[in-house]
Amino acid sequence: MPRSARTPRTSHTPRTSRKKRSSLANRAIAASAALILGGGGLVAVNVYASAGEGRPSAAPPTRAQNVGRQMSTIDCPDAGNELREVPEQARGEVDRELAAMDTQITDAYRQFADRKEQISQDPGLAENAVLGPLRSKRTASLDRIAIAIGRVGERPAGIESLAGCSLRADDNAPGNPGGTGGSGSSGSGDTGDGNDTGDGGNGNGNDGGQGGGNGDGNGGQAGNGPQASDFVDIQSVQPNVDRPRQRRGASRGTFTTDCGRNENGKFNPDNVIVAPGVSNGAHHMHDYIGNQANDAFATDDVLANGATTCRNQGDRSTYYWPVLRLQNGQDEADVDADGGGRDQNVGEIQTPSEVTLKFVGSPVGRVTAMPRFLRIITGDAKAFTNGDANANASWSCTGFENRQLKDKYPICPEGSQVVRTFAFQNCWDGRNTDSANHRTHVAFARADGRCPKGFRAIPQLVQRIVYDVPPGPGFAVDSFPEQLHKPITDHGDFINVFDQRLMKTMVRCINDGRRCR
Numbered sequence: 001m002p003r004s005a006r007t008p009r010t011s012h013t014p015r016t017s018r019k020k021r022s023s024l025a026n027r028a029i030a031a032s033a034a035l036i037l038g039g040g041g042l043v044a045v046n047v048y049a050s051a052g053e054g055r056p057s058a059a060p061p062t063r064a065q066n067v068g069r070q071m072s073t074i075d076c077p078d079a080g081n082e083l084r085e086v087p088e089q090a091r092g093e094v095d096r097e098l099a100a101m102d103t104q105i106t107d108a109y110r111q112f113a114d115r116k117e118q119i120s121q122d123p124g125l126a127e128n129a130v131l132g133p134l135r136s137k138r139t140a141s142l143d144r145i146a147i148a149i150g151r152v153g154e155r156p157a158g159i160e161s162l163a164g165c166s167l168r169a170d171d172n173a174p175g176n177p178g179g180t181g182g183s184g185s186s187g188s189g190d191t192g193d194g195n196d197t198g199d200g201g202n203g204n205g206n207d208g209g210q211g212g213g214n215g216d217g218n219g220g221q222a223g224n225g226p227q228a229s230d231f232v233d234i235q236s237v238q239p240n241v242d243r244p245r246q247r248r249g250a251s252r253g254t255f256t257t258d259c260g261r262n263e264n265g266k267f268n269p270d271n272v273i274v275a276p277g278v279s280n281g282a283h284h285m286h287d288y289i290g291n292q293a294n295d296a297f298a299t300d301d302v303l304a305n306g307a308t309t310c311r312n313q314g315d316r317s318t319y320y321w322p323v324l325r326l327q328n329g330q331d332e333a334d335v336d337a338d339g340g341g342r343d344q345n346v347g348e349i350q351t352p353s354e355v356t357l358k359f360v361g362s363p364v365g366r367v368t369a370m371p372r373f374l375r376i377i378t379g380d381a382k383a384f385t386n387g388d389a390n391a392n393a394s395w396s397c398t399g400f401e402n403r404q405l406k407d408k409y410p411i412c413p414e415g416s417q418v419v420r421t422f423a424f425q426n427c428w429d430g431r432n433t434d435s436a437n438h439r440t441h442v443a444f445a446r447a448d449g450r451c452p453k454g455f456r457a458i459p460q461l462v463q464r465i466v467y468d469v470p471p472g473p474g475f476a477v478d479s480f481p482e483q484l485h486k487p488i489t490d491h492g493d494f495i496n497v498f499d500q501r502l503m504k505t506m507v508r509c510i511n512d513g514r515r516c517r
Contacts, residue, residue, distance in 0.1 A: 021076045028255050074482045086242045086436035093148040101277035108134040109481040138163040161176040184361035199247030225484035231473045234410040237403040244363045244449035251361025253510040256517045259289040259310040261352045269339020270296035271374045280338040284478035291318035300373045303497050314502030315504045321492045325352045338362045344481040354466040359459035361510040364447035367457045370496045371505045375434045378424045384483045393490035394421045407488040422492035426460035427451035
């Protein structure tokens with residue numbers, strides 16, 4: 001059911017015309033900043049930590065800085081993931097409170113970053129000045145969520161247990177036995193969710209990097225990442241792509257839509273799927289292609305009537321993802337804005353050199369049409385603290401795309417470009433265009449290519465984004481501040497606004513085994 005119309009606000013656009021990619025000289029400087037050993041180990045990284053601050057000091061860190069570096073992020077349970085059943089009448093209020101809880105964590109992260117050295121010397125300060133007040137605010141929001149749901153349905157039990165947060169090391173992902181563990185718990189709500197490795201790697205032995213990159217506590221990002229150990233030489237990764245075998249009756253066709261590369265520079269830090277009606281609901285900047293009316297206040301009616309950058313005007317869908325920034329010391333227009341510098345996202349936004357949006361079929365049978373205004377999120381913006389259960393965006397390099405990384409950024413050889421790939425969920429429950437946690441109405445096919453029971457196959461959006469950035473460390477995706485710009489937090493969002501005629505054309509093309517554009 002389309003959402004009721006509201007007046008859209010003007011998108012925050014840091015720059016209406018993108019500047020050219022970094023000059024060859026800048027690229028050489030950035031590339032030479034990374035010293036690489038055989039096998040992908042990083043000796044040192046010396047990139048600009050934030051815009052306008054100069055290079056980090058070469059002086060060795062003090063003991064206090066070393067201690068402070070160990071505890072680098074605020075880890076909170078994700079209430080949105082736990083609320084699988086929210087009555088439609090309560091969703092607006094619940095979404096607003098969940099967005100407020102994200103802002104609470106962001107504010108607490110700023111306080112923690114500002115007092116990091118003091119906290120390293122007096123761990124009790126973390127509870128008194130950061131975690132305790134955060135717990136109180138989260139408790140109030142969770143209570144309001146419970147009241148909103150209780151007005152129209154059954155009040156959720158035990159929701160208050162999600163209030164507590166803890167501090168933990170930036171190299172200690174949930175479920176990683178090798179990490180140093182959390183510290184300074186604020187009470188209820190153990191943040192470990194048992195989601196396996198989180199930031200544990202693909203078995204490439206690439207956690208031995210030294211040097212802090214931006215994460216050394218110097219400069220404006222205050223240890224906000226990324227680190228040298230977040231990067232790996234793609235040539236040291238073994239091929240790991242395994243696709244299900246195409247069976248008799250498979251839908252082998254493809255449909256490609258061309259919507260540009262965001263050459264016109266449409267950005268905002270909203271997320272109309274997760275936080276409708278909330279400005280800066282994402283706390284990081286998104287690239288948008290396709291529908292140009294997308295911001296926090298865009299309703300289905302607004303999107304249906306929005307302009308589109310897609311060549312085929314029957315596709316008014318919206319495709320968006322966190323921007324990639326080159327951390328080369330260059331100021332960006334959002335350096336003092338929400339989603340940018342205010343949320344610890346700094347550096348020069350990179351325009352992709354190529355974007356491909358391809359819809360593919362099922363390896364075991366025919367696909368059915370997507371419903372209009374179907375919303376799909378792939379990947380998890382909070383995977384660093386949530387664990388990797390929903391982290392499925394991947395990283396690679398041109399010429400090496402049979403080697404995909406989930407929790408590391410790739411170091412590409414000269415002449416190769418960085419590739420981000422989002423394969424969206426390809427099964428739909430046949431009823432809902434969204435769900436309370438924005439996940440349970442869609443699913444991925446099983447390893448054999450079949451959809452889970454009760455789901456039907458739909459065209460799968462596979463999104464490939466290529467960047468011409470300098471080889472070596474020095475780039476990162478935008479993220480929530482406490483997620484430390486980890487590659488595992490990468491994610492993509494899609495709202496289907498194909499008109500009925502073009503959707504039918506797509507389905508016929510895929511089921512007939514043709515390649516269409």
